[in-house]
Amino acid sequence: MNGEPLLRLSGVSKAFGAVKANDAVDFTLESAQIHALVGENGAGKTTLMRILYGVHQPDSGTIEIAGCQTHLPSPAAAIENGIGMVHQHFMLVPSFTVAENVTLGAESGKPGLYSAARAAKRTLDLAARLGLAVDPEAITGTLTVATQQKVEILKVLHRGARILILDEPTAVLTPQETHELFTLLRNLAAEGTGIIFISHKLPEVFAIADRITVLRQGRTITTGGRGEISTEAVVAAMTGRSDVHLGRVKRSGRSDAPAVLEVKELSTDRTVSDSPLDQVSLTVYAGEILGVAGVEGNGQTALAEALVGLTAARSGVILLGGEPVTDDNVRRRRDRGLGFVPEDRHLQGLPLHGSVTEATVAGRLRGTGRFATLAPALSRGRRVWAEAVMDKYAVTAADSSARCDSLSGGNQQKIVLARELEDNPACLVLAQPTRGVDIGAIEFLYGKVAEATHRGCGVLLVSADLDEIFRLSDRIVVLFKGRVVAELPTLTTTREEIGRHMMGVTA
Ligand SMILES: Nc1ncnc2c1ncn2[C@@H]1O[C@H](COP(=O)(O)OP(=O)(O)OP(=O)(O)O)[C@@H](O)[C@H]1O
Ligand SMILES: [Mg+2]
Structure with missing residues (x-):
């Protein structure tokens, strides 16, 4: 190569209405590097990755791959440029075999000449190279989440990815499965793949990452090698606070409770x-x-x-x-x-197509609830209530009419918890x-x-x-x-x- 990094994002910005999801973000990935991208809910991590994967178009900024400025108008273009993304909700066909999923859309030969035997062999070869035990004939939908995730990674690699994006891959894994995933990621990095790893679990980040970049409110706050940056520094950069408590939660218990x-x-x-x-x-x-x-x-x-x-x-x-x-x-x-x-x-x-207000008040409108007496002002009452809850639970969204599926993952979870606890x-x-x-x-x-x-x-x-x-x-x-x-x-x-x-x- 020419001494240029595998990937360089410079000054990338993206707004959704009034929300600046990415605000002049700089990010550099070297080959053979595992680079963790961390930040609070709504900091802009997924947005940045969707730009890199061609799902969103940046409002400004540049993407260079191995030193060449590249335009990524679609996921197909990203794949062609060697970028692969493992989605949290897998994009696999449950009724297909593992081999079919891995080779889908990348079959060689003429259309109609799909060879199951060839697909199985290619899948096995790739899996063996990476030390993965997968059965190419297994029906994907019957596999555990962790194995499906491996199939998804195989699929991405089979398409020739040199840059692998994993957005919260461990959120759905057990500690043992996480350990196995990390072994796989290290093997891939050793072969030269550049990996972008997103997680909220800092012990994991420090266990796997060579480099860590922190985003906050859409901006790059800090970046450093694992040895150069402490957990406390990362927490402070993420939250803007130095007093985040990570230990056991203090509570007063009673011994004679019913x-x-x-x-x-x-x-x-x-x-x-x-x-x-x-x-x-x-x-x-x-x-x-x-x-x-x-x-x-x-x-x-x-x-x-x-x-x-x-x-x-x-x-x-x-x-x-x-x-x-x-x-x-x-x-x-x-x-x-x-x-x-x-x-x-x-x-x-959550009603993903519904608004934050609808999600917050769901299940509250029956009987003699808080709103029965507010009938004429019901919709205003609901909105005021939802906004108070958003405020109390620090939900980041444009306002209470925002659709739930436009919220970041963590903010969706806060709304579900808020609704139940406030009851x-x-x-x-x-x-x-x-x-x-x-x-x-x-x-x-x-x-x-x-x-x-x-x-x-x-x-x-x-x-x-x-x-x-x-x-x-x-x-x-x-x-x-x-x-x-x-x-x-x-x-x-x-x-x-x-x-x-x-x-x-x-x-
Ligand atoms: N399609 C969209 N329409 C409107 N707003 C959006 C859209 N996608 C993201 N946003 C907003 O952009 C901001 C950044 O969201 P993003 O999903 O990138 O955060 P994140 O860092 O991945 O957070 P999390 O850790 O919760 O997954 C949020 O305020 C979010 O509500
Ligand atoms: Mg996200």
């Missing part, structure tokens, strides 16, 4: 994506946070869904505040004071509450959860993130193959111990 949620020998039928529950028993007391740990797919989703009434119980009992609700529908359970933050905000949490639930089922949420917002949201427990709310926290479990929970139960295999007090247990139970190791 049970708000009791689950007795609960079993469910098999669902598509998760293990069925097998005789699960647990209790959540008022003011307590019970963490549910486990490798994804071991019944956590089934548990959350059975508790809120989205999955039927085959046997067993659920009691809310001492009253059986096992056969009640979702709405009756909500009326009894059950709040729910679902793990997938795109599928269940003052007696019991809150919190599934993966801070996936994709930045560290400042996590601190804030944890504070809100702590406040809820001070009011007496009991929380069942389902999280794949052990840091989250350890920062918040009073007790931890571990699910393995749909069963509770351990129940331990947080303060006297270790990550290693929980990790062993998660893997089903009993001795």
Whole structure:
């Protein structure tokens, strides 16, 4: 090469209406480098990557690839220039085999002459080169999220990517899967690929990145090699604050509190994506946070869904505040004071085509709620309410009429949490509450959860993130193959111990 970096973005700006998503951003990627891009929710990371992938056109600024100024009018043009993006919501065809997905759109030979055998061989060769174990004949939709992600990476590499963009790839992975992904990324970098890695988890960033660049409010705040820049400096650059608390959340507990949620020998039928529950028993007391740990797919989703009434119980009992609700529908359970933050905000949490106002007031308009007396001024009342919530939870969006799908990932999550917490639930089922949420917002949201427990709310926290479990929970139960295999007090247990139970190791 000519001594030029693999990629150089200079002065890139992009506005959406009044929002300056990128404001004269500079960013340089070398070949064989893993470069982390970090910043708060709404800082402009995804926007910058979408510009690089040809999805958005910058208002100004330049893109140079290996020293040549390049115009990227479409993803097809980006792919042609060796840029590949692994999307968080994968772009794979679930009914296709792995080999078909990997080679789709890049088949050699004449149209109509697609060779399954050749596709399988190419997929196997590529996987073997990278040390990946994937079955080219497997039907993609039946694979775990982590394996599908690998298929997506293979697909991008098969198209010849030299620059690989990963936007929050670990948000949906377990610690073990994250470890495997990192091995793959290091192998790719060793072959010369330049990798842009976006994550809100700073321990990960410091484990994998050669270089770190921080964006804040659309601007490049700082950039440095991993050895030159400390975690504290990155946190300060991201948030503009030096006092962000990253440790255990302080709460005052009571020892004689009544049970708000009791689950007795609960079993469910098999669902598509998760293990069925097998005789699960647990209790959540008022003011307590019970963490549910486990490798994804071991019944956590089934548990959350059975508790809120989205999955039927085959046997067993659920009691809310001492009253059986096992056969009640979702709405009756909500009326009894059950709040729910679902793990997938795109599928269940938010009306993506609706406005922030609609998302914030959803479920609040029945009965004699806050708005019944406001009928004539209903829409204004809703807007005022939504704007107060946006303010309180520091949601960044143009205003309350912004569409939910125009919000950054973390801001979407804040809205779901705000809506549930502002309902003052007696019991809150919190599934993966801070996936994709930045560290400042996590601190804030944890504070809100702590406040809820001070009011007496009991929380069942389902999280794949052990840091989250350890920062918040009073007790931890571990699910393995749909069963509770351990129940331990947080303060006297270790990550290693929980990790062993998660893997089903009993001795
Ligand atoms: N298509 C769009 N229309 C309107 N506004 C948008 C659009 N895409 C992004 N924005 C706004 O641009 C800003 C930057 O968003 P972006 O998604 O790039 O943030 P991010 O750094 O990726 O955040 P997160 O960590 O939450 O994913 C936000 O204020 C967002 O609401
Ligand atoms: Mg983003």
